[in-house]
Amino acid sequence: MDVVRRQYETYPYPERDPADESTRLIEGSPSHPVEIDHFLFGGSRDWSRPFRALVAGGGTGDGLIMLAQKLADIGCPAEIVYLDMSQASREVAEARAAARGLGSIRFLTGDLLTAPDHGPFDYIDCCGVLHHLPDPDAGFRALADALAPEGGVGLMVYAPLGRTGVYPLQSAFGALFEGDAPAEKVALAKVALDRLPPTNWLGRNPFVGDHKQSDAGLYDLLLHGRDRAYRVNELTDALDRAGLGLVSLVEPARYDPLRYLPDTPQMRERVARLSGPQAAAVAENLAGNIKTHVAYATRAGREGQAMARPQRAGAVPRLAGVAAQALAAHVAKTGELRLTLDGLEFRQPIPKEAARLIAGIDGRRSLRAIAEGAGIDWLAFASAWMPVHRALAGFNLLHYSEGARR
Ligand SMILES: C[S@@+](CC[C@H](N)C(=O)[O-])C[C@H]1O[C@@H](n2cnc3c(N)ncnc32)[C@H](O)[C@@H]1O
Structure with a gap:
């Protein structure tokens, strides 16, 4: 097999x-x-x-x-x-x-x-x-x-x-445990992992941890037979x-x-x-x-037309994994979005005045309706919205969909 x-x-x-x-x-x-x-x-x-x-x-x-x-x-x-x-x-x-x-x-x-x-x-x-x-x-x-x-x-x-440390161990374990049955490989790898020197790169990469979650995770990360x-x-x-x-x-x-x-x-x-x-x-x-x-x-050839555009008045914005009111309050107070991904903190400015636009996101209203709710005309809205779009879409926290929902 x-x-x-x-x-x-x-x-x-x-x-x-x-x-x-x-x-x-x-x-x-x-x-x-x-x-x-x-x-x-x-x-x-x-x-x-x-x-x-x-x-x-x-x-x-x-x-x-x-x-x-x-x-x-x-x-x-x-x-x-x-x-x-x-x-x-x-x-x-x-x-x-x-x-x-x-x-x-x-x-x-x-x-x-x-x-x-x-x-x-x-x-x-x-x-x-x-x-x-x-x-x-x-x-x-x-x-x-x-x-x-x-x-x-x-x-x-x-x-x-980001997987620094994974491939040297896959290579070492591959050579050491060739021919062993899968369960035997897992048992042997656990013994070896317990004694790795402090210089080993996996131990120095705290952002990779699948091998600590389950035997399947350990196998997938460190004992895989084919992984590029x-x-x-x-x-x-x-x-x-x-x-x-x-x-x-x-x-x-x-x-x-x-x-x-x-x-x-x-x-x-x-x-x-x-x-x-x-x-x-x-x-x-x-x-x-x-x-x-x-x-x-x-x-190929369709990639430029596929994605939703923040300039379309009918687009319905939706937030992912963050509540509109909490985010609006945070932006009103700090004027930025702050998040940490794989050990690195990103700080992205969002003008404090944009907080009320963020507060208007409810998964039903279109951009035009949010502009109307905030009492500003479409052109002024479009320029005030762009920093919100760039900040949130840049980190996959904002999408546009009229008919799908979270
Ligand atoms: C790491 S798992 C990912 C599973 C799932 N896509 C996910 O993200 O949770 C890889 C899966 O790909 C399957 N796979 C690998 N090579 C395949 C192939 N040539 N044809 C069909 N399935 C394959 C494996 O059986 C395994 O279930």
Whole structure:
């Protein structure tokens, strides 16, 4: 049996208990319908229309269950195809769907390369999978070939710098434990981890911790049989070769080199000379803490038209993971947004006067309605809104969707 398939039959990842579905829904990025609408359908998709999605390498079901539940919540007539080569992972995902009574999912066991046989799809989720394929380019191409002409992809691949320490240990353990059964590898790795010298890079990277969560996490992080990480420019090259175009990286602000440089005319001028992928690569190299790249893409040529625009008066803004009134109060007091990601604090100014615009976000009102509520004309609103948009969308805290909701 293929080494990767054997791993996921033994240790479905991430480890999930279907009984937990009665107490919580795991949400993340990509693949929340609000994000899908925002990044791929201009924020104005009609969700009463049928929607076909593929969750490629769906694993134990995190992205699948979120997508299916959120689409059910808004009454979207969806068909979601789950495809994974691991039967053991599928059983967990199926039990989670059954626990929630989600009937929109068709479960398939098979290779991601067969995706085009089941298409076309309006949306494809592929998280944490492409970097484990023997030929990742063939995987990118399969996703592109399975996509409807106006559809889009949400994907996640590993990034090397934030995972500093992972690959030397994968290499060392790979050599040491070759031929051992999976459970034996886990036991031996635990013994070795207990005695690592203080100079080992994993011990010096406090932002990677999957190996401490579960045996499946330890296996996935440090004992993986096939795992390559992508620099962000390698990801955009791979998309290019597959005929896909990058719409946006998620948390795009993290890919702006000026976040990590002194704000001087010399630096701004030099950053301005870079192409988009070059600038993102510089930011990744300067920051050093990006562990994964999450990206939305369409067929090449459509990437410029896909994303929602803050200039559209009918756009309905929605906040992610933060309450409008609390954020408005914070901005009114401090004039900034402050957040810490993977050990790095970002401080983003937002004019205090914009607080009342933020307070107007309720998931129903359009930008025009928020402007009217604040008693300002559309042109004045549009310029007051831009700093809010840049700050919040830059950190994936704001999206536009008329019909999907959080
Ligand atoms: C790290 S898990 C990620 C699971 C899920 N996408 C998530 O984000 O939680 C990788 C999954 O990809 C599946 N996989 C790897 N290679 C595959 C292939 N060639 N075809 C189908 N599934 C594959 C594995 O079986 C495993 O369930």
